[in-house]
Amino acid sequence: MRAFLAEGLCKIGKLFENVVVLTGDVAKPTCTYLFQEKYPNRFFNLGIGEQDIIGVAAGLALSGDIPIVALFASFLMRAWEQIRNTVSRANLNVKLIGTHAGLTAAADGASHQALEDIALMRVLPKMTIIVPGDPQETIEAIEAMVRIKGPTYLRIGKDETTKLFEGEGVFKIGRAVTLKDGRDVALISTGTITSEALKAAKCSEVDASVIHVPTIKPLDRDAIISAAKSCGIIICIEEHSTMGGLGGAIAELLSSEYPVPIIRIGVQDSFGESGSYYELLRKFGLTAENIRLVMKEAIKRK
Amino acid sequence: MNSISGASSLHCITELDIKEKIKSIRRSVIEMIHNESGHLGSSLSCLEIITVLYFMKMRHNPKNPNWEERDYFILSKGHAAPALYAVLAEAGYFSKEELKSFRRLGSRLQGHPDLRLPGIEAPSGSLGQGLSIGVGLALGAHNHGRKSKVYVLMGDGECDEGQFWEALMTAAHLKLTNLILIIDRNGWQLDGRTEEIKKKVPLKAKIESFGWKVYTVDGHNVQKIIEVLNQAEDSREPVAIIAYTKKGYGISFLENTNRGHKIQLNDEEYLMALKEIEEGN
Numbered sequence: 001m002r003a004f005l006a007e008g009l010c011k012i013g014k015l016f017e018n019v020v021v022l023t024g025d026v027a028k029p030t031c032t033y034l035f036q037e038k039y040p041n042r043f044f045n046l047g048i049g050e051q052d053i054i055g056v057a058a059g060l061a062l063s064g065d066i067p068i069v070a071l072f073a074s075f076l077m078r079a080w081e082q083i084r085n086t087v088s089r090a091n092l093n094v095k096l097i098g099t100h101a102g103l104t105a106a107a108d109g110a111s112h113q114a115l116e117d118i119a120l121m122r123v124l125p126k127m128t129i130i131v132p133g134d135p136q137e138t139i140e141a142i143e144a145m146v147r148i149k150g151p152t153y154l155r156i157g158k159d160e161t162t163k164l165f166e167g168e169g170v171f172k173i174g175r176a177v178t179l180k181d182g183r184d185v186a187l188i189s190t191g192t193i194t195s196e197a198l199k200a201a202k203c204s205e206v207d208a209s210v211i212h213v214p215t216i217k218p219l220d221r222d223a224i225i226s227a228a229k230s231c232g233i234i235i236c237i238e239e240h241s242t243m244g245g246l247g248g249a250i251a252e253l254l255s256s257e258y259p260v261p262i263i264r265i266g267v268q269d270s271f272g273e274s275g276s277y278y279e280l281l282r283k284f285g286l287t288a289e290n291i292r293l294v295m296k297e298a299i300k301r302k
Numbered sequence: 303m304n305s306i307s308g309a310s311s312l313h314c315i316t317e318l319d320i321k322e323k324i325k326s327i328r329r330s331v332i333e334m335i336h337n338e339s340g341h342l343g344s345s346l347s348c349l350e351i352i353t354v355l356y357f358m359k360m361r362h363n364p365k366n367p368n369w370e371e372r373d374y375f376i377l378s379k380g381h382a383a384p385a386l387y388a389v390l391a392e393a394g395y396f397s398k399e400e401l402k403s404f405r406r407l408g409s410r411l412q413g414h415p416d417l418r419l420p421g422i423e424a425p426s427g428s429l430g431q432g433l434s435i436g437v438g439l440a441l442g443a444h445n446h447g448r449k450s451k452v453y454v455l456m457g458d459g460e461c462d463e464g465q466f467w468e469a470l471m472t473a474a475h476l477k478l479t480n481l482i483l484i485i486d487r488n489g490w491q492l493d494g495r496t497e498e499i500k501k502k503v504p505l506k507a508k509i510e511s512f513g514w515k516v517y518t519v520d521g522h523n524v525q526k527i528i529e530v531l532n533q534a535e536d537s538r539e540p541v542a543i544i545a546y547t548k549k550g551y552g553i554s555f556l557e558n559t560n561r562g563h564k565i566q567l568n569d570e571e572y573l574m575a576l577k578e579i580e581e582g583n
Contacts, residue, residue, distance in 0.1 A: 041445070044441070047468075047471070047475075049471070051431075051464070052434045052437075052465055052471075052472055053434075055432075055433070055435045055437070055469065056434050056437045057438060058438055059424070059435040059437060060439075060442045061438070062438070062442070063439050064442065064446070085427065085428040086428075086431055086435065090416060091417075
């Protein structure tokens with residue numbers, strides 16, 4: 001995913017002369033060095049100081065630039081208070097990108113695995129949150145976030161190569177995408193883990209719809225409510241804590257608009273640990289195999 | 303004083319002019335803190351500094367607050383908002399009448415500055431963030447070939463924040479010469495004397511060791527303030543000015559104490575303070 005992040009940044013760098021990219025000693029692992037090679041005067045590696053970087057980005061935004069900050073999601077959250085009090089409060093045009101999110105930092109262990117970043121960003125007023133699911137969507141999401149005004153958090157992983165979409169024009173801020181129709185249960189997911197949901201739905205006797213939600217905020221309310229109405233039970237799947245993320249957002253919405261049972265698959269109030277990416281997905285039930293089991297159990301509740 | 307067409311000509315020429323401005327601004331601050339509680343001590347320690355910047359130094363235009371080539375002022379110590387609001391009103395960014403709405407529901411004069419008020423360049427209130435924002439503004443101005451200078455005013459208590467030291471490193475690394483940091487060294491922070499809460503000295507040597515040019519000045523002496531600001535123009539390094547000040551300056555019953563950290567003046571105190579301002583120089 002990081003390589004596509006760089007591709008998206010270079011594309012937007014060409015379209016907008018006032019786009020500048022900032023990072024903090026992670027130009028290599030975020031692949032933002034590729035933007036640096038193309039636009040050396042619009043790239044700032046400010047060292048290992050996330051809080052300062054957010055302040056500098058705020059200043060650049062106040063001077064009319066469009067700063068894009070790329071850091072590991074886990075350590076970007078170190079500057080949450082700076083994001084709150086300076087960026088979000090003043091509605092500054094700062095674009096935040098958290099990489100190595102979810103469990104993708106795998107063997108590096110819990111310190112590097114961001115499992116609460118969506119929750120932390122969701123509570124900030126004016127913050128748009130995008131979690132793209134495949135390369136094309138990532139590239140389009142980067143352009144889309146630069147085209148809107150205001151703070152944005154874009155969350156990607158590391159080396160995932162899942163492919164959900166063919167062709168172009170796949171992403172629009174605030175729009176969920178139905179990848180498969182079904183009547184028994186609605187699988188709603190975000191990010192690259194949508195590919196596991198799709199796999200689960202394709203080889204199951206349960207007739208499931210699969211809805212990919214690349215924008216967590218603003219949430220596609222109509223798509224979620226309509227899924228609740230047509231299937232009557234929802235399974236949320238995300239590489240994040242089950243609290244405060246996509247599942248939390250959906251539970252908040254449906255509890256008032258159209259209450260149905262909601263089952264949340266994700267990391268249950270715990271930290272991750274070292275392991276291979278796939279081992280970790282299995283441990284936290286984020287594989288097609290486990291999703292299929294949950295689907296079977298779910299329809300018994302209808 | 304300036305030949306740039308976008309700047310207004312509200313600069314004071316004579317020492318008498320600037321002293322009148324200071325008196326008037328101090329009066330506005332006292333009125334605000336009689337009307338509503340606020341950080342009076344901290345507003346009075348940096349009042350001359352902000353006034354000199356806006357009326358003798360900075361290129362800015364209250365009629366065109368977003369003029370691209372303007373100089374920027376960031377109040378990192380956002381709790382001194384009454385001083386900044388009073389200066390902005392005096393300069394004509396909004397009416398002095400509006401100062402009465404300070405801290406009231408629906409007001410543009412929030413307890414700590416935010417962008418809804420004309421003339422405010424950056425949000426503040428959470429300490430230790432202003433210098434980083436100043437670095438970004440200075441970098442942006444430089445990259446776009448603008449002449450803008452960026453002035454950041456911090457409190458000495460704020461030096462406790464790690465982000466401040468990160469920003470010192472960043473500014474020196476980027477060799478920003480259009481950034482001027484001023485530290486209001488009044489020696490107090492919320493809980494007591496700065497050196498008792500967390501030792502700052504040797505502050506000058508610490509900042510110099512980060513690659514900054516550091517000056518010191520009497521932060522209540524108008525002539526000295528303008529001199530040091532002029533000196534700062536020629537530096538090839540980022541410049542910090544440590545301004546030695548007194549918390550609550552100009553009001554005898556608050557001066558150099560922490561009593562006025564956050565306070566609402568009662569009627570008697572208000573009248574006494576006003577009297578001292580009228581009699582003072």
